[in-house]
Amino acid sequence: MLTGKRILLIIGGGISAYKSLDLIRKLRERGAAVTPVLTGAATEFVTSLSVAALSGSKVYGELFDLTAEAEMGHIQLSRSADLVVVAPATADLMAKMAHGLANDLASTLLLATDTPVLVAPAMNVRMWDHAATQRNIATLADDGVAFVGPNEGDMACGEFGPGRMAEPLEIVAAVEAKLSDGPLKGKRVLITSGPTHEPIDPVRYIANRSSGAQGTALANALSALGADVVFVTGPADVAPPSGVEVIAVQTAQQMLEAVQTALPADVAIFAAAVADWRVEGASDRKLKKTKDGLPTLTFAENPDILAHVSQLKTGRPALVVGFAAETNDVEANATAKLKRKGCDWIVANDVSPETGIMGGSENDVAIISQAGVEEWPRMSKDMVSRKLAQRIAEAIA
Ligand code: CTP
Numbered sequence: 001m002l003t004g005k006r007i008l009l010i011i012g013g014g015i016s017a018y019k020s021l022d023l024i025r026k027l028r029e030r031g032a033a034v035t036p037v038l039t040g041a042a043t044e045f046v047t048s049l050s051v052a053a054l055s056g057s058k059v060y061g062e063l064f065d066l067t068a069e070a071e072m073g074h075i076q077l078s079r080s081a082d083l084v085v086v087a088p089a090t091a092d093l094m095a096k097m098a099h100g101l102a103n104d105l106a107s108t109l110l111l112a113t114d115t116p117v118l119v120a121p122a123m124n125v126r127m128w129d130h131a132a133t134q135r136n137i138a139t140l141a142d143d144g145v146a147f148v149g150p151n152e153g154d155m156a157c158g159e160f161g162p163g164r165m166a167e168p169l170e171i172v173a174a175v176e177a178k179l180s181d182g183p184l185k186g187k188r189v190l191i192t193s194g195p196t197h198e199p200i201d202p203v204r205y206i207a208n209r210s211s212g213a214q215g216t217a218l219a220n221a222l223s224a225l226g227a228d229v230v231f232v233t234g235p236a237d238v239a240p241p242s243g244v245e246v247i248a249v250q251t252a253q254q255m256l257e258a259v260q261t262a263l264p265a266d267v268a269i270f271a272a273a274v275a276d277w278r279v280e281g282a283s284d285r286k287l288k289k290t291k292d293g294l295p296t297l298t299f300a301e302n303p304d305i306l307a308h309v310s311q312l313k314t315g316r317p318a319l320v321v322g323f324a325a326e327t328n329d330v331e332a333n334a335t336a337k338l339k340r341k342g343c344d345w346i347v348a349n350d351v352s353p354e355t356g357i358m359g360g361s362e363n364d365v366a367i368i369s370q371a372g373v374e375e376w377p378r379m380s381k382d383m384v385s386r387k388l389a390q391r392i393a394e395a396i397a
Contacts, residue, residue: 003031005179008081008115010106011051013041014088015156016122016165021046023087023168024054029173035081035105037061039093039106057108060105074105078113083178086110088122088165091133097145098136117148118178118243122206125161141245148174148243166242173220174243182226183393189227190218190265190317192272192305194236195250200297201283210273211359212324213235217381218271219244221389230262234272237359252278259305267392268317270306270343278302310342319396321388324348324368325358334368345369347388367391 037060045265048059102108149166193215197205219241240246277299306322320343324334334348346368351358364378
């Protein structure tokens with residue numbers, strides 16, 4: 001619920017502005033008060049009248065509006081909310097934010113505000129992929145701006161790819177996570193998730209069956225308890241969590257680098273199914289069939305990211321949690337892993353094909369720590385995540 005929370009909603013000029021009308025309704029249904037601001041371009045897509053009717057509030061638009069300035073100055077407006085939400089955030093608006101421009105009311109409020117900012121980008125896929133946009137996003141993430149979406153899919157412009165604004169319910173979930181007064185508020189949690197892809201050549205790779213479902217569910221559960229989550233993910237089947245910082249990687253080596261960049265953190269959870277080996281000297285050209293016989297692949301060992309972080313001399317997170325995917329002697333193997341890697345807890349599970357756990361929606365885990373082994377009954381990956389998030393909150397409170 002968002003009872004009593006005040007949201008300053010900046011609506012940018014994009015076709016997905018129509019979804020922001022539904023967003024206003026959904027935020028108000030949950031008890032939030034919404035003060036809307038329309039950029040000049042936004043008024044081409046939605047009218048002030050519909051925004052005013054749905055929000056039940058005055059709609060702000062012009063920077064030099066004497067009446068508005070007399071009622072509430074723009075600086076005061078920028079500080080009068082618990083959260084500033086920008087939806088849709090166009091490439092132009094994010095570029096202004098990243099560079100500190102303030103030439104209209106929306107950008108001025110974003111520069112003047114001292115409240116947290118959540119951004120829901122929406123744009124054409126090429127604009128999203130453009131190096132300039134990606135640079136701006138990295139700058140904004142560094143500045144502490146939170147993101148929700150964009151999603152991948154068909155776009156109004158007829159193209160396909162990332163760039164669609166997150167759905168109103170996803171934005172609401174991100175707002176709730178951001179405003180949560182949960183027990184993990186102010187704690188930074190790093191999570192690795194999904195498989196890694198280790199290239200053989202530019203078109204082939206070695207992978208595993210991890211879907212990323214458990215890591216994603218865990219990120220959502222921790223975020224709902226108020227944690228600031230950094231989510232480092234390999235190429236997973238499931239969509240990444242909403243409202244958290246997502247860093248996408250392909251290989252184990254890239255995952256290690258992303259983890260090192262994302263540290264320090266209060267808690268680190270390693271749910272990724274990292275490939276233990278990579279192909280040494282992967283070819284930069286596609287391997288061709290030859291008359292000389294079959295190709296030979298030579299392997300090199302990948303860095304063990306969990307062991308590396310567990311054994312850090314300085315800057316080790318207060319709680320380091322690993323997962324153990326086993327097909328036999330689960331407890332014995334997982335207990336040995338806890339010792340060998342030096343982490344605090346191991347979440348052990350049996351991933352034999354007959355369990356249906358890898359790639360499925362349920363999990364059957366045991367939590368192994370210095371204190372011993374605690375068996376949990378089989379339950380959904382969502383439920384495992386909520387229970388684990390609660391445990392983590394208790395452990396680092
Ligand atoms: N892990 C990691 N980096 C690796 C390998 C594993 O961070 N290179 C982490 C996983 O994210 C997980 C834990 O270590 O939290 C155990 O992963 P698992 O694949 O079960 O264990 P391995 O170390 O690969 O051991 P084994 O192959 O002997 O089962």
